[in-house]
Amino acid sequence: MPLIVxxxxxxxxxxxxxxxxxxxxxxxxxAPSADKVxxxxxxxxxxxxxxxxxxxxxxxAVRGRILYDFSGNACDGYALQFRQVSELDSGEGKAALSxxxxxxxxxxxxxxxxxxxxxxxxxxxxDKVDGHAERSGEAVAVSLSKPKGKTFDVPPGAVFPTEHMRxxxxxxxxxxxxxxxxxxxxxxxxxxxxxxxxxxxRAIAPGVKPPQxxxxxxxxxxxxxxxxxxxxxxxxxxxxxxxAGEQTPVYSISFELYENxxxxxxxxxxxxxxxxxxxxxxxxxxxxxxx
Numbered sequence: 001m002p003l004i005v006x007x008x009x010x011x012x013x014x015x016x017x018x019x020x021x022x023x024x025x026x027x028x029x030x031a032p033s034a035d036k037v038x039x040x041x042x043x044x045x046x047x048x049x050x051x052x053x054x055x056x057x058x059x060x061a062v063r064g065r066i067l068y069d070f071s072g073n074a075c076d077g078y079a080l081q082f083r084q085v086s087e088l089d090s091g092e093g094k095a096a097l098s099x100x101x102x103x104x105x106x107x108x109x110x111x112x113x114x115x116x117x118x119x120x121x122x123x124x125x126x127d128k129v130d131g132h133a134e135r136s137g138e139a140v141a142v143s144l145s146k147p148k149g150k151t152f153d154v155p156p157g158a159v160f161p162t163e164h165m166r167x168x169x170x171x172x173x174x175x176x177x178x179x180x181x182x183x184x185x186x187x188x189x190x191x192x193x194x195x196x197x198x199x200x201x202r203a204i205a206p207g208v209k210p211p212q213x214x215x216x217x218x219x220x221x222x223x224x225x226x227x228x229x230x231x232x233x234x235x236x237x238x239x240x241x242x243x244a245g246e247q248t249p250v251y252s253i254s255f256e257l258y259e260n261x262x263x264x265x266x267x268x269x270x271x272x273x274x275x276x277x278x279x280x281x282x283x284x285x286x287x288x289x290x291x
Contacts, residue, residue: 037166039078040260041071041285044214046277048086053273061089062275070261074108075290078162086275097122104186110163111135115186129190133160144190154193158182164196169259172200172227182236194233194250201228204256211256214282215264226264230254 048064064086072078082102089095102117114132118125131144139153159167159181171179179198187194203225215221232249254267266277 037169038260040262041287042262043069043283043285044279045281046266047280048275048277051274051276059088059273060091063087066277071285073288073290077105077107080104104161106160106162110160113160127189129186131186131190133184140184147189154184155182158184158193161185165261168198168200168229168257169261172203173259176200193236195236196234197232199230203227211264213264213279215279218282218284221258221262224258224260226256226258228254229257
């Protein structure tokens with residue numbers, strides 16, 4: 001599973017990448033066939049650092065780490081334990097420490113999704129989210145217990161994170177370069193639905209441009225194709241709004257995606273700064289095959 005992180009929790013931002021607005025209407029979607037994408041259970045650590053900073057609200061320094069622990073299969077579902085600790089220094093002795101922890105589970109048929117997260121800001125609880133979502137023929141029903149009890153529906157065309165990633169891999173294998181989906185991941189207060197635009201670059205063939213990070217230690221990865229991928233996240237507009245003009249994304253994330261779902265060479269792009277994430281540790285976990 002690639003690192004599709006709700007980076008907006010780190011700091012609010014609006015990117016100006018000049019991308020066209022994402023369409024407002026989507027058909028209902030069937031989950032990809034389970035045998036088409038085999039996702040590798042793994043545990044990865046990414047070290048974060050500042051790459052670029054500009055503008056009046058520029059960041060002077062960033063340091064942090066992402067822990068990404070993914071397991072499961074198409075029969076038992078996919079579980080993710082995630083933690084991102086980031087310290088942002090804006091200069092003049094001002095620093096913000098963010099500690100986001102989350103666990104999610106998504107069934108192999110992409111019909112059920114559970115999520116629980118807690119975000120700490122400067123060692124104080126900022127927000128907690130707990131809930132689940134279930135897909136039916138006409139909608140995706142969401143039920144929240146935190147931050148407050150609430151039920152609501154999101155459009156049936158919305159995809160959950162693992163399903164989104166599986167569709168990216170299938171599209172990449174088929175030589176497609178553009179995907180557009182609304183994504184529901186239980187982020188922020190659990191009520192956020194993002195429109196996304198995914199751009200898939202040309203495949204990097206096995207053995208070409210060998211990585212220099214932790215991925216280099218695994219011969220099985222050297223045998224796989226990978227693709228440069230950029231996902232831009234947009235605030236969802238009112239369906240009745242005029243979409244003729246351009247819409248700028250809230251943020252975007254780029255990475256190299258192996259066809260087994262492992263990601264490397266992360267780039268988190270915000271309005272005023274860009275963060276890179278280098279894979280410094282990778283553990284391939286034992287796969288549990290479906291019965």
